[in-house]
Every structure is written in C-alpha cells, then in structure tokens.
Amino acid sequence: MTVTIKDVAKKSGVAPSTVSRVIADSPSISQATKEKVRKVMHELNYFPNANAQGLASNRSKTIGVILPLASDAFYQNPFFPTVLRGINFGMSKVDYSILLSSGQTNEQRLNHIKKIVHGKKVEGLIFLYASKNDPLLDFALSTNIPTVVVGTPDKLKVHVVDNDNETIGKQATDYLIQKGCQNIAYIGGDMDQFFIKDRLKGYQIALEENNRTYKEDYIYNDFAFLSTDGYQLIKNEIDLSLYDGFVIADELVANGIQQALLEKKITQIRTITFKPFQQALYHSNMGESYINLHTRLLGSRAVSILFDSIENDNKGEQRYIREYVDGELVVMPEF
Amino acid sequence: MTVTIKDVAKKSGVAPSTVSRVIADSPSISQATKEKVRKVMHELNYFPNANAQGLASNRSKTIGVILPLASDAFYQNPFFPTVLRGINFGMSKVDYSILLSSGQTNEQRLNHIKKIVHGKKVEGLIFLYASKNDPLLDFALSTNIPTVVVGTPDKLKVHVVDNDNETIGKQATDYLIQKGCQNIAYIGGDMDQFFIKDRLKGYQIALEENNRTYKEDYIYNDFAFLSTDGYQLIKNEIDLSLYDGFVIADELVANGIQQALLEKKITQIRTITFKPFQQALYHSNMGESYINLHTRLLGSRAVSILFDSIENDNKGEQRYIREYVDGELVVMPEF
DNA sequence: TTTTTTAATGCAAGCGGTTTCGTTAATTTC
DNA sequence: GAAATTAACGAAACCGCTTGCATTAAAAAA
Numbered sequence: 001m002t003v004t005i006k007d008v009a010k011k012s013g014v015a016p017s018t019v020s021r022v023i024a025d026s027p028s029i030s031q032a033t034k035e036k037v038r039k040v041m042h043e044l045n046y047f048p049n050a051n052a053q054g055l056a057s058n059r060s061k062t063i064g065v066i067l068p069l070a071s072d073a074f075y076q077n078p079f080f081p082t083v084l085r086g087i088n089f090g091m092s093k094v095d096y097s098i099l100l101s102s103g104q105t106n107e108q109r110l111n112h113i114k115k116i117v118h119g120k121k122v123e124g125l126i127f128l129y130a131s132k133n134d135p136l137l138d139f140a141l142s143t144n145i146p147t148v149v150v151g152t153p154d155k156l157k158v159h160v161v162d163n164d165n166e167t168i169g170k171q172a173t174d175y176l177i178q179k180g181c182q183n184i185a186y187i188g189g190d191m192d193q194f195f196i197k198d199r200l201k202g203y204q205i206a207l208e209e210n211n212r213t214y215k216e217d218y219i220y221n222d223f224a225f226l227s228t229d230g231y232q233l234i235k236n237e238i239d240l241s242l243y244d245g246f247v248i249a250d251e252l253v254a255n256g257i258q259q260a261l262l263e264k265k266i267t268q269i270r271t272i273t274f275k276p277f278q279q280a281l282y283h284s285n286m287g288e289s290y291i292n293l294h295t296r297l298l299g300s301r302a303v304s305i306l307f308d309s310i311e312n313d314n315k316g317e318q319r320y321i322r323e324y325v326d327g328e329l330v331v332m333p334e335f
Numbered sequence: 336m337t338v339t340i341k342d343v344a345k346k347s348g349v350a351p352s353t354v355s356r357v358i359a360d361s362p363s364i365s366q367a368t369k370e371k372v373r374k375v376m377h378e379l380n381y382f383p384n385a386n387a388q389g390l391a392s393n394r395s396k397t398i399g400v401i402l403p404l405a406s407d408a409f410y411q412n413p414f415f416p417t418v419l420r421g422i423n424f425g426m427s428k429v430d431y432s433i434l435l436s437s438g439q440t441n442e443q444r445l446n447h448i449k450k451i452v453h454g455k456k457v458e459g460l461i462f463l464y465a466s467k468n469d470p471l472l473d474f475a476l477s478t479n480i481p482t483v484v485v486g487t488p489d490k491l492k493v494h495v496v497d498n499d500n501e502t503i504g505k506q507a508t509d510y511l512i513q514k515g516c517q518n519i520a521y522i523g524g525d526m527d528q529f530f531i532k533d534r535l536k537g538y539q540i541a542l543e544e545n546n547r548t549y550k551e552d553y554i555y556n557d558f559a560f561l562s563t564d565g566y567q568l569i570k571n572e573i574d575l576s577l578y579d580g581f582v583i584a585d586e587l588v589a590n591g592i593q594q595a596l597l598e599k600k601i602t603q604i605r606t607i608t609f610k611p612f613q614q615a616l617y618h619s620n621m622g623e624s625y626i627n628l629h630t631r632l633l634g635s636r637a638v639s640i641l642f643d644s645i646e647n648d649n650k651g652e653q654r655y656i657r658e659y660v661d662g663e664l665v666v667m668p669e670f
Numbered sequence: 671t672t673t674t675t676t677a678a679t680g681c682a683a684g685c686g687g688t689t690t691c692g693t694t695a696a697t698t699t700c
Numbered sequence: 701g702a703a704a705t706t707a708a709c710g711a712a713a714c715c716g717c718t719t720g721c722a723t724t725a726a727a728a729a730a
Contacts, residue, residue, distance in 0.1 A: 002453075002716095004715095004716055004717085005716065005717060006716080007722040014679075015679065015681075016680090016682045016716090016717075016718095017679075017680065017681075017717095017718075017719075018678085018680075019681060019683090021679085021715095021716060021718090021719095023717090024718085028677075028679080029678070029679080029680065030677080030678060030679090033678080033679085040689085045453075046395045046456060047449065047450055047453030047454050048716080049390065049454055049455055049706080049717070050386075050389075050395075050450075050451070050454035050455060050718070051385075051386045051387075051388075051395065051454075051455055051456075051715085051716080051717090052386075052387030052685090052715070052716035052717040052718090053386075053454075053717055053718080054385075054389075054554055054685095054716070054721080055384065055387050055390050055685050055687080055715090055716080055718090056385035056684080056685055056716075056718040057388040057684065057717080057718055058685075058718095060385075060386065062434070062456075065435075070420050070423055078413075080416055081416050082414055084403050084435075084647065088435075088437045088438075088439070089405065089439060091437055092438060092439040093438065097434055097435070097447070097451060097456065098435040098437055099397070099433065099434055099435075099714085100419075100423075100424045100432070100433065100434075100435055101430055102401075102426055102427065102431075102432065102433055103423075103427060104424060104427040105421070105427075108427060112432070112713095114382065115382055115385075116385070116432060118337075118380075118382030119383060119385035119386075119388075120384055120385060120386055121383050121385045121397075121432065126707090175637075176730050178718085189646065239545055250676085254583050259594075259597070262594070262597045262598070263597070276432060279701055289525040290709090323432040337686095339685090339686055339687080340686060340687060341686080341687095342687095349685080349709075349710085350709070350710045350711075351686090351710090352688075352689075352709075352710065352711080352712090353690095353708085353709060353710075354687095355687065355688055355689085356689095358687090358688095358689090360689085363707075363708065363709080364708070364709080365707080365708060365709090368708080368709085377713085383686080383687070384685085384686050384687065386685085386686080386687090387685070387686035387687035387689090387715090388686080388687055388688080389687090389712095389715095390685090390686080390687070390688090390715050390716065390717085391686075391688040391689080391714080391715055392687080392688055392689090392715085393688095393715075432683045525685095
C-alpha cells in the first residue's frame with residue numbers, strides 16, 4: 001500500500017541503499033543518479049518512514065519541549081507561546097519536529113519524559129521553565145541527553161538561556177528614577193522563581209547607585225502571577241499614598257495593577273514592567289513604558305544551543321553555556 | 336548499551352515475543368509471568384524503543400497539532416495555549432504524545448505536515464484554527480488521516496469542535512439589551528474568520544428579536560486581532576457619542592477598547608466580550624462582564640473525538656461529528 | 671599497458687520491536 | 701482414559717530504513 005524505499009529503488013533501477021543515500025544527500029552518490037532517484041521519489045509521492053529511519057539511525061529528528069505543570073498559574077503567561085514561536089523559528093532551518101511534554105500531574109509528566117527519552121522519541125530537550133528541585137530536570141541530567149533550559153535552574157551542569165534579569169531590573173528601576181520617582185516599590189511574586197529574585201537584585205542595585213535607601217517593606221511578594229493578584233493588591237492591600245513608582249516583575253500582574261490604578265483614577269504613580277516582545281499584544285501598550293524581554297530570541301537561541309549540543313555529542317569535555325539576553329527599554333508616549 | 340527487549344527476555348527466562356505481549360498487557364499471558372517480566376523490566380530500567388514499536392506496529396502513539404502560521408496575528412491569542420491545555424488534559428488518559436507542527440512559511444508548514452503524516456509520525460491531526468482554502472487541511476483530508484478541527488472550516492467532511500458562535504453572539508447582545516443599552520455596535524475583525532461572522536449573526540438575531548433595527552454602519556470589521564487595533568479604533572476612528580454598548584468579538588481587541596475607554600474616562604458605554612475561560616488572566620477581569628467560551632473544553636473534546644476516530648478507523652461508513660460547545664455569561668460586579 | 675586510486679553503487683546485516691502461526695502442556699469433555 | 705479444547709508461550713518472519721564492507725568501473729599514476 002504505502003510506497004517504500006524498495007519501490008523507489010526498483011523503479012529507479014538502483015539499490016535501496018542508494019536511495020537511502022540520496023535521501024541523506026550523501027556525497028558518494030553521483031549527481032545524475034540523485035536526480036534520477038529524486039524524480040522517482042516525487043512521482044511515487046514517496047516519504048521515508050520516520051520510525052524506520054529512527055530505528056536504523058537511532059535519531060528521531062525531534063526535540064522535546066517540556067512545559068510546566070498545566071495547573072500552574074505560570075502556564076498562563078504569554079511568555080510560553082512566545083518562546084514557542086522562537087523555538088519554531090529557530091527550528092525552521094533544521095528539519096526537526098517538536099514533541100510537547102504532557103501530563104496532568106507531576107508523576108505523569110515524569111513518566112512521559114522518561115518514556116520519550118528512553119524510548120528515543122527525542123534527541124534533545126528544552127525546558128520552558130526553571131523551578132527548584134525539579135525531578136524532570138534531574139532525570140534529564142541523569143541521562144546525559146542534550147538539554148537546555150530557558151530560565152535559570154538550580155543546577156550548573158546544563159545549558160541555560162535566560163534574560164539578564166538583574167540588569168533588566170536595574171534598567172527598569174533606573175528609568176523610574178530618571179523620571180523623578182522618589183518612592184519606588186517592587187512588585188514581585190513567587191520568590192521561588194529565580195527571575196523574581198534577580199530582578200529584585202537589579203532594583204536594589206539601582207537604588208544603591210542612586211543613593212536611595214532600600215526598604216524591605218517596599219517589596220511585595222506574596223502572590224502568584226495573575227492579573228487579578230495585581231488588581232487586588234492595588235484595590236485592597238497597598239497604601240498608595242506611599243509611592244510614586246512601581247517596578248512590576250510580571251506583565252500579567254502589571255496589567256491588573258494598571259487597570260486598578262486607572263479605575264481609581266490614580267495618575268501620580270508611574271509603573272514599569274517587562275513584556276515578552278515589542279508591541280506586547282495582551283495589553284494596549286499605549287500607556288506605560290516597559291522593558292522588551294526579547295522572549296522570542298530566548299527560544300531561538302535555546303534551539304541553536306541545543307543543536308550544537310546534539311551535533312557535538314560527546315566530543316571533548318562538556319562545557320555548559322550560559323547565555324543571557326538583554327532587555328530593551330521601550331518608552332511610550334505620555335498621554 | 337541500551338537495554339532491549341531481548342535483555343529483558345533473557346533475564347526473565349522467556350521469549351522476546353512474550354515480553355512484547357506483557358508490554359501490551361495481552362490477555363494470553365499468565366498473571367505470573369506478567370509479574371515476573373515486569374519486575375525484570377523495572378530492574379533493568381527498560382523502556383521500549385518507540386521507533387521500533389512504531390515501525391513494527393505501524394502506530395506512532397502521537398498526534399499532530401497544527402498551529403496557524405506563526406506570523407499570523409491570530410497566533411498571539413490566549414486562545415491557543417488554552418486549547419493546548421485542553422488537549423493535554425484530554426490526552427492524560429491515553430498515553431499519547433503531542434507533535435507540534437512547525438514552519439515559518441506556509442510552504443514549510445505544508446512540507447512538514449506531509450512529512451509527519453506520510454512518514455507515520457502521527458496517527459491523527461488536530462487543527463487549532465480554521466481558515467478559508469487551507470492547503471494543510473486539504474492535504475489532511477486527501478490522506479484520510481483522522482482529523483478534527485477546532486473551529487469551523489469551509490469543509491464538511493471533517494470532524495469539528497467549535498463554540499456555538501451564533502448563540503454566543505446572541506447571548507452577549509441580549510445581555511447588553513437587557514441592561515438597557517439602546518445603540519449597540521458590533522466590533523468584529525477579519526471577516527474571513529467564520530466565528531466573526533457567526534457571532535455577528537447572533538448579534539443580528541438578538542436585535543431582531545428585540546425589535547431593534549440592524550444598521551450596517553454599526554458594524555466595525557476592518558482590522559486584525561490586536562489590542563492596539565481596538566485601542567486605535569476608540570481613540571481615533573469611532574464616533575463614541577453614537578453608542579452605549581459594544582459587542583466585541585475578540586478579547587484582545589476588547590482589552591484595547593476597554594483601556595481606551597478608561598483613559599478617555601468614558602463610562603456610558605457598556606462592553607461585553609468573550610474570553611477563553613472563567614477568570615480570564617490576560618485582563619484583570621474586574622470591570623466588564625463577558626462570555627466564558629470554555630476553550631479548554633474545546634481542546635479536550637477534540638481529543639476524544641480524534642481518538643474515537645483513530646480507534647474506529649474505517650469500520651463502517653464515515654460519519655462526521657460537529658460538536659458545538661456553549662458559552663456561559665459571567666456577570667461581573669459593577670463598580 | 672599495467673597497477674594503483676578513486677568514485678559510485680550493491681549486498682546484507684542489523685536496528686528493536688510486533689505478530690502470525692505452531693507447539694506443548696494442562697484442562698475439559700465424553 | 702482417550703480425544704478434544706484451551707491456555708500459555710516460543711520461533712521466526714517482518715516492519716522500512718541505514719551503514720559497513722565488498723565490488724566494480726573509471727580515472728590517475730606508473
């Protein structure tokens with residue numbers, strides 16, 4: 001029924017091995033036969049069976065992308081589709097497919113990742129999050145499968161691509177200072193996420209460099225990553241008279257905050273946050289300036305690092321790459 | 336190096352075929368040997384090679400999820416991660432993996448889908464969008480691979496899961512009418528998207544049922560799906576004095592509009608829009624009421640329909656399912 | 671011209687499973 | 701107790717491709 005390599009071989013009058021070599025574009029096949037065989041492949045509408053290829057060559061031509069637990073609030077973040085786009089973009093050169101991790105519970109997720117890496121379904125892994133003591137990452141590292149994580153995990157022996165969160169946090173804070181803000185609060189989130197901590201560090205450095213005193217109670221950290229959290233914070237919890245500036249570590253939270261401020265008709269507080277890309281789409285992006293995180297770049301860089309790692313396999317001793325992409329201040333017109 | 340079925344067979348003192356059958360949990364193997372073999376599999380940390388399985392059984396245990404062109408504005412919509420979650424959810428029972436389509440151009444996308452379906456990498460397909468004259472969908476249908484599309488395409492011979500957009504549009508409009516709005520505009524978007532048209536139809540029906548006249552120039556349709564579009568519309572293009580209600584077909588556009596209205600301090604216009612799920616996260620969801628689209632359900636329903644189709648293969652004549660999930664009015668407290 | 675290289679292709683053994691069919695031993699039936 | 705089933709498992713072919721090695725013809729060197 002389905003056309004195989006033998007059919008192509010027969011019709012082109014060559015051996016199956018020759019066909020296989022023209023598939024791989026091997027240099028040891030003459031241009032003439034290549035063309036002849038390719039013509040037949042096209043006539044017969046032949047496509048190589050990926051499973052057979054994978055079995056014979058021990059390469060699946062697909063990489064696994066590991067998402068966080070679906071119930072995690074963080075999952076909702078525009079960050080994810082954006083990195084995914086970057087990954088897609090980076091892969092357009094290399095003829096690989098993307099396998100998405102799945103599972104509703106952490107146990108399911110762990111089982112699934114075991115199955116796909118031991119079962120040779122994937123040649124490499126990209127983690128789209130970094131959290132503490134992640135059993136999935138532990139597993140990945142224990143198998144030596146090429147892995148890169150987008151974000152900064154609590155492990156050293158792995159490739160990493162992340163925003164330069166400290167610098168970015170400083171950059172944002174500097175902007176507010178330069179705009180004349182005197183009392184700047186830092187609205188963070190889950191302190192188990194390293195980027196929250198790092199941006200806070202940048203905030204702190206900016207204050208110090210400008211001879212401002214860093215105050216513990218100017219830091220707000222006890223909530224998740226939802227816009228409702230930001231909204232609630234403003235509406236109920238925070239003493240707004242204290243501040244004239246907010247550095248908000250997460251875009252969703254910032255959305256909630258900005259809406260709450262608008263509703264309360266508060267204009268003396270300037271805010272700044274971080275968005276996945278220029279012209280962030282989840283918000284009208286008219287009002288406030290922000291830092292563009294180049295999130296798509298995160299994805300495409302992760303891909304190239306991963307492929308370097310896949311190609312170079314175990315030649316020479318392993319070196320781990322840490323790549324930090326910078327942010328870009330996008331200043332909005334005042335209204 | 337890697338442990339194979341033979342190693343397991345040898346150590347358990349049975350034939351490879353027996354091991355294969357315990358993997359498949361075949362009823363023709365005694366409970367005793369099953370347990371014995373499973374114990375060995377565990378000891379040896381054995382995982383079946385997915386490529387070998389796929390080759391031998393002609394089943395890859397993975398489904399393909401087809402995304403729209405990445406450059407498409409529509410891609411940015413919170414809709415996608417949400418359906419994806421639903422798909423993930425639906426798959427947690429069935430031990431399959433998800434392969435994501437890729438490609439930066441439509442040509443690349445077409446090549447990739449050809450490769451994965453002809454190459455037997457996937458057993459079924461879920462389209463996450465429906466657009467006119469889609470060559471990818473045409474291809475899928477030409478191969479008879481089980482396929483379901485989330486959204487309503489211009490084809491009949493395919494399984495479909497979608498929102499009941501007409502009813503939803505009516506529901507939204509009814510709400511505004513009931514709230515006393517007299518002059519309701521419909522803010523749509525790309526009319527090539529069927530859901531825009533269908534929600535418009537619902538809007539129209541609601542007006543008629545309430546003896547309102549439907550006016551062409553109350554319909555705004557010439558823009559994409561970005562919040563900036565909504566923002567611009569309000570700031571520059573529309574005569575706000577004409578209206579006291581907006582039915583907004585897309586959430587992102589609604590965000591832009593709502594922010595613009597807030598900035599302009601306009602309060603006499605009531606808006607309603609549609610969101611992927613309850614407590615939409617891309618917006619503080621405090622202000623305006625909306626229709627919850629149950630988008631996650633769309634994904635999980637798509638999965639079950641797909642698996643029904645995969646299982647039943649070609650038994651009996653093919654019937655095509657069209658499933659429409661309803662919306663739910665979520666009324667927000669007025670502030 | 672003869673010998674040595676090189677270029678181009680074929681042969682056949684895997685890769686690691688699944689599955690049909692056959693075999694053997696244990697049960698059941700009469 | 702012999703014949704007929706049935707239950708449980710093994711042997712081996714096969715899935716479609718890759719790749720090391722052998723082979724042959726052509727080109728280069730001698």
